[in-house]
Amino acid sequence: MEKIDGDLNKKAAGEKAVEFIKDGMVLGLGSGSTVYWTLKKLGELVEQGLNVKGIPSSKRTEGWAKDFNIPLTDFSQVQSMDLAIDGADEIDKDFNLTKGGGGSLVREKIVDANSQKLIIVADQSKLVSQLGKFPLPVEVLPFGWEVTARKISEMGATPVLREREGSVFVSNNGNYILDCDFNLIADPGLLHKELKQLLGVVETGLFINITDTIIISGDKGIEVLHKKK
Numbered sequence: 001m002e003k004i005d006g007d008l009n010k011k012a013a014g015e016k017a018v019e020f021i022k023d024g025m026v027l028g029l030g031s032g033s034t035v036y037w038t039l040k041k042l043g044e045l046v047e048q049g050l051n052v053k054g055i056p057s058s059k060r061t062e063g064w065a066k067d068f069n070i071p072l073t074d075f076s077q078v079q080s081m082d083l084a085i086d087g088a089d090e091i092d093k094d095f096n097l098t099k100g101g102g103g104s105l106v107r108e109k110i111v112d113a114n115s116q117k118l119i120i121v122a123d124q125s126k127l128v129s130q131l132g133k134f135p136l137p138v139e140v141l142p143f144g145w146e147v148t149a150r151k152i153s154e155m156g157a158t159p160v161l162r163e164r165e166g167s168v169f170v171s172n173n174g175n176y177i178l179d180c181d182f183n184l185i186a187d188p189g190l191l192h193k194e195l196k197q198l199l200g201v202v203e204t205g206l207f208i209n210i211t212d213t214i215i216i217s218g219d220k221g222i223e224v225l226h227k228k229k
């Protein structure tokens with residue numbers, strides 16, 4: 001069995017999110033070690049009779065959902081979900097996010113953006129005043145990735161091809177990830193748009209303006225923050 005980050009704040013935030021799940025909902029199932037705790041708790045509720053279905057945002061999440069007997073569906077059955085619950089690598093004061101530390105950013109963005117509501121679960125270390133300390137994950141096509149990386153470096157970043165255990169990391173979509181240190185990101189929306197215009201870029205880990213609620217666990221206990229409309 002895979003070893004999961006047992007950080008108590010991740011566990012607390014992840015578990016809290018199930019309070020927002022209602023019977024009959026179709027859910028977007030995010031990725032990462034905080035969402036793992038959401039899935040585990042959700043499995044207990046399913047066992048007690050809660051009727052939900054989920055679309056997983058990664059193969060890892062799909063595996064966990066199956067382990068916890070959470071019924072799954074896909075985009076051939078439903079095009080819009082009631083609620084997505086996902087993790088993040090950084091969260092700024094405007095609820096914009098950096099995601100993709102685990103390499104699941106493309107499927108996460110498709111799932112999160114097609115949900116009526118997005119709840120982000122995280123420990124307090126993820127809160128930042130400005131995005132950018134965590135190098136921005138950018139998913140790129142393997143073909144010509146060297147050119148794409150050079151174009152990104154001309155935008156002021158230092159892209160590093162992600163590797164795991166000595167091999168190039170390959171995403172669930174068969175692509176590569178460039179971890180791009182832009183230093184602090186002054187305008188995340190603009191940077192996302194500029195990166196998306198580069199040939200070879202599939203998607204960026206900047207999630208702008210799609211988060212409704214953040215569940216943070218830390219020194220002050222669990223806080224539920226709603227975005228002001």
Ligand SMILES: O=C[C@H](O)[C@H](O)[C@H](O)COP(=O)(O)O
Pocket residue numbers: 010030031032033034035086087088089098099100101102103104105108
């Ligand atoms: O690709 C991975 C995802 O964006 C995760 O949601 C993110 O990295 C946070 O993961 P964790 O909850 O393990 O810190």
